[in-house]
Amino acid sequence: MIDVALLRSDPGGLAESFRRRGLTVDVDALVLLDEERRRARAAAEDLRASQNRAGKEIARLSGDEKVAAIAAMAELAEQYRTALADADALDFRFESQWMPLPNPPHSSVPVGHGEQDNVEIRRWGELPSFGFDPADHIDIGERLGIIDMERAAKVSGSRFAYLKGQAVFLEFALVQWALGRLAAEGFTPVVPPVLVRDPALFGTGFFPGAREQVYAVGVSDGEGNVTSDDMYLVGTAEVPLAAMLADEILPIADLPMRFAGFSTCFRREAGTYGKDTRGIFRVHQFDKVEMFAFVDPERSWEEHEYLVSVEESLVQALGIPYRVVDVCTGDLGDSAAKKYDIEGWFPGQGAYREITSCSNTTDYQARRLRIRCRGDGGTSIAHTLNGTAVAVGRTLIAILENNQQSDGSVIVPEVLQTTMGRDRLTP
């Protein structure tokens, strides 16, 4: 949620921020509605104040005087009830328009309509050259017997996979290694709940906007009737990590607070029919280590650069060639003010594809979740940031495709060899 102060102090700048995102928002109407609701609120509060004063008076009276005073109060009580209902209705109208508005992008964010307008800001690594036609991860995985999508489709439908054998050890080595590196950086490792209630999704900005991307759970009577439990499977550990400190006031001296959450992630991938259908690049379920930081609002931009640098150091250590892109306004999520994606090189596709994503959501999520910090200058809304440390599926693809050998084997990245207990995946 955007700070309403912005609507009052700089409606023009706010309108411009929506234009940059390619949205048409009637900011002037919002300004008027905001004024109207405040007038209504003030009117209701004045009546309430009279009622409170009279109430204290009544407490002092007795007998006929008291009876008379109480009778005289009935009308005021009714007026207050009406005024309060008016104010509440206007608040509701305002909030329902205000809540869904996206975070104003940082001034440095490139303006654009979609992925194609993202701006590459740096590259790292040499693209591998093979003396043969590189296979894609599915061919490699099937040959090694470590990825089985056909049977997964039988059991769960499309966009699911069985990881087997050496892929399992590779996953756990990746996770173990990443958590170790992050713990050494001062991140607190967390295994959060992956099933959450409504407010966690609202607080992080996924609801109401992205409802169709989230799996809800409930009980079925076996005849197609499902009663919702009002519980939802998270699409990223960002949700339970952010909501973990909801309603709390953090001493500014304790900031930044950094967490590394490991979780399975569930995504419906609605609206992606026919997109990335081959392999495990886009699946309904995958595991991920996610970084999350609660920071002093003055420090969130340096934290953003820091988190990206951590992401890069991980990808570099794995030896995956990549580029960093500054995600354009049209491709930013609602809650992000700025986002960097790391796109790893996928020889099987001959393209750079997203393997991590790092957002500064400034005060947008924190305001919804009421996460504040307290310093010498009083309390203020904290800033929150999130970034992928290791998205297991996509990292696996990058490793398989970049490290494939002519004999069908795959070299295990050096940093994982000890944990895995082997240096090569073989059929």
Added chain:
RNA sequence: GGAGAGGUGGCCGAGUGGUCGAAGGCGCUCGCCUGCUAAGCGAGUAAGGGGUCAUAAGCCCCUUCGAGGGUUCAAAUCCCUCCCUCUCCGCCA
């Protein structure tokens, strides 16, 4: 799943319709006092919203006693729904 008890300020805890944003204690902050420490004395110590205003200070008002609704002139206190915690029983591991 069944039965019961309970959720009050940073913490403990009193408060069953009005003078209660809330006794008392602890903690914390500042000051005094004191060879040091401890003790003692005094004062202060929630968050959010609105008005005035320079979106400062100050002042004024409103809201918040798990959440939401209701009864009432008036609700921490009465009623309903939900959430959470604890105890016992059952069930599962």
